[in-house]
Amino acid sequence: MESTENNIEQSTRGLSWIVLKYGLVTDGCPICYSVKLSMEKYFEFLLYESATDAAVHKKTIASFGMCNTHTYILKEIEEKLNSDGLNIAVLYETILQKEIKLLKKIDDIEIKKSKKLFFVTKNLREFDNYKKEIISELEAKGTCPGCEHQKQSENFYTHEILRLYKDSDFREKYENEKILLCRKHFLFLINESEDIDAIKYFVEMQKSKINCLYDKLSKFIEKHDYRLKNEITDDERNSWKLVLEYTGSKKNI
Secondary structure: HHHHHHHHHHHHHHHHHHHHHHOOOEEEEEHHHHHHHHHHHHHHHHHHOOOHHHHEEEEHHOOOOOOOOHHHHHHHHHOOOOOOOHHHHHHHHHHHHHHHHHHHHHHOOOOHHHHHHHHHOOHHHHHHHHHHHHHHHHOOOOOOOOHHHHHHHHHHHHHHHHHHHHOOHHHHHHOOOOOOOOHHHHHHHHHOOOOOOHHHHHHHHOOOOOHHHHHHHHHHHHHOOOOOHHHHOOHOOHHHHHHHHHHHHHOOO
16 A cells, blocks of 8 residues: 555656655655765665775775765665675775875975984975975865765755745645755755745745744743753753754754
């Protein structure tokens, strides 16, 4: 039965709806939720299927691996795959090979001469040039592959929400007060919209949801009075977490 319903949804709303609808029944930002799933699948494929792919190695060498955020996600996915780290080792072996070559190349820079110019003649310009030459050799020339995929995924799901926003089933789920676009994705959605009615709709929804969240947060603070502490509801108790997710987009990290 569920398979039939998914086929109907896929044909009328598109495959993205299958992912988005789960984000619309999970507290917080549906775009963050959808991007998180997309990132997990991306890293699983990268590690399980593409760790030896030459094109993948070319990109990771150019960026010297992932940024700090996506490095930790990569590690989590490797552990989730029950791997002992071999996938990451294979992927990063060529990065270390490149680093060794670059560090060896720096040996050709006239270090002693540069130091002498700085300490003896106080030639700050020469010393700055010396540092810049080293940095120029070592700095990454490419963009983190994880960041690239995340950007594409955020763009895709934002535009899917804009495409589906008039859908009655979408609105029924989205208008739940617990569903709240994080600030980053709210601003991005407004910027990407070419429909004034869509902008008005999402701005009104955001105002309503933020006011509701503020009310819960205020009550959570107020009820820390020892006379009222036992009256804190679950929604009020979780309000500070939703505020962090709203301002920091934590679910896609």
